Amino acid sequence: MLRVAKSLAQPKLSPVRLHLSPCLQPQGRAAWQSMPLKSQASLISSLPSYHSSELADRDALNSKTGLQSVDWLDAFRADPANEPVLTAGAMLSNNAKLPPDHIFSAFLKVGLLQDMLCTFNADKQEFSSLITLGKNVCGHPTIVHGGLTAAIVDETFGGLNYVMKKRGMLDPGPAFTVHMVTDWKKPIPAGSHIICTASLDSIEGRKSWVRATVKDRPDGVEYAAGKALFVIPKKHPLDKPTDGAEEQGRAHAAGMHQSNVALCRCLRCHNSRKAVNEQLSSSRI
Numbered sequence: 001m002l003r004v005a006k007s008l009a010q011p012k013l014s015p016v017r018l019h020l021s022p023c024l025q026p027q028g029r030a031a032w033q034s035m036p037l038k039s040q041a042s043l044i045s046s047l048p049s050y051h052s053s054e055l056a057d058r059d060a061l062n063s064k065t066g067l068q069s070v071d072w073l074d075a076f077r078a079d080p081a082n083e084p085v086l087t088a089g090a091m092l093s094n095n096a097k098l099p100p101d102h103i104f105s106a107f108l109k110v111g112l113l114q115d116m117l118c119t120f121n122a123d124k125q126e127f128s129s130l131i132t133l134g135k136n137v138c139g140h141p142t143i144v145h146g147g148l149t150a151a152i153v154d155e156t157f158g159g160l161n162y163v164m165k166k167r168g169m170l171d172p173g174p175a176f177t178v179h180m181v182t183d184w185k186k187p188i189p190a191g192s193h194i195i196c197t198a199s200l201d202s203i204e205g206r207k208s209w210v211r212a213t214v215k216d217r218p219d220g221v222e223y224a225a226g227k228a229l230f231v232i233p234k235k236h237p238l239d240k241p242t243d244g245a246e247e248q249g250r251a252h253a254a255g256m257h258q259s260n261v262a263l264c265r266c267l268r269c270h271n272s273r274k275a276v277n278e279q280l281s282s283s284r285i
Contacts, residue, residue, distance in 0.1 A: 066115040067132050070193045072217045079121075082128070085163060086118035104155055112137050112148075118156075120163045127160035128197045135190050144188040152196050153182055153212050153226040160198040160210060161230055170200075170208065173232040180228040188223045192216065206232040 067073055076082055091098060091105045098105055107113040115132035129152060139145035154177055164170040188194065198212035207229060214224040 067117055067130055067193065068115075070130075070132075070217075073130070076119075076130075076218060081121045081123045082119040083122070084117060085120050086116075086159070088113075088116040091116070103151070107134075118159055120160075122167070124199065125164070125169070126197050126199045127156060127163055128195055129156045129159065130193070130195050132193050133188070133191055138190050140187075142190050144190055144192070146182070146184050149184065149188060149214060149224050150180070150182045150226070152194075153198075153214065153224065154180060154228065156196045156198040156212055157210050157226075157228050157230065160200065161208070164200065170203070171206070171232060173206075175208065175230040175232050178229050178231045180226060182224060182226040184224050186221060186223050188214070194223065201227075206234070 077084075088108050091102075092108055104113065104116070108116060112134045113131055114134050115130075117130040119128050119130070120126070121128070131152060133144055133148075137144050137148050139147075157177065157180075161170065161175045165172055165175075194214055194216060195218060196212055196214045197218070198210055201209040201211055203209075208231075210228050210230065212226045212228075213222055214226075215222050
């Protein structure tokens with residue numbers, strides 16, 4: 001009876017946790033984080049799911065509920081043009097070079113997204129996000145909240161911009177969404193596998209127009225479509241090369257000017273001295 005109680009008390013490890021259980025210990029975590037990204041990718045690809053973190057939703061670590069259960073995934077990955085650029089495992093193991101407060105990393109940690117794979121097709125100039133949605137992502141019962149759908153579209157746009165900039169296909173510099181339209185065409189059931197594919201429409205100077213679709217498979221049912229305008233912001237005028245006057249003005253604003261106005265060379269103090277001298281000159285006349 002005691003043996004039975006002990007066995008019941010021990011949590012059942014998923015296939016991924018059985019493979020990675022040494023990595024979940026403090027020493028193993030350090031070894032995992034120091035492992036080259038290619039080695040991690042090789043290990044992750046051999047597992048039943050892309051997940052490699054104990055912070056992932058437990059159900060998502062089952063090969064029956066993650067992207068590995070998608071019937072069209074093998075054909076999609078078999079196309080050499082669809083190059084993998086990001087996986088859920090990389091995001092959860094801090095190897096994706098994403099900020100610690102990135103929203104999709106947080107979604108993966110709490111199971112709102114259960115799996116994720118991003119690819120780039122250079123021939124078609126398309127960026128795709130393959131996602132397994134969680135269950136607790138609804139607005140109406142059992143239907144994925146439209147705001148999450150829009151966020152997935154926007155994030156896929158961002159991935160397209162990032163990859164194309166890294167490969168010199170777009171001008172460098174951070175681009176921001178300034179306008180976006182989403183058309184919701186069919187409700188997405190919670191727990192669905194979806195693919196969001198974004199492509200570039202046109203470029204005009206600092207502006208780029210992009211479009212995307214959300215489907216249940218590459219050539220399947222279309223759940224939503226989106227269009228957006230991304231803009232690389234202009235540099236602040238004070239960031240341009242100057243003769244030093246603007247820099248002095250910034251120094252004054254930051255409290256770095258000299259306390260002695262007569263000796264300070266910042267622009268504001270220069271103008272103050274100039275005004276005082278003009279008043280003195282007019283009073284002498």
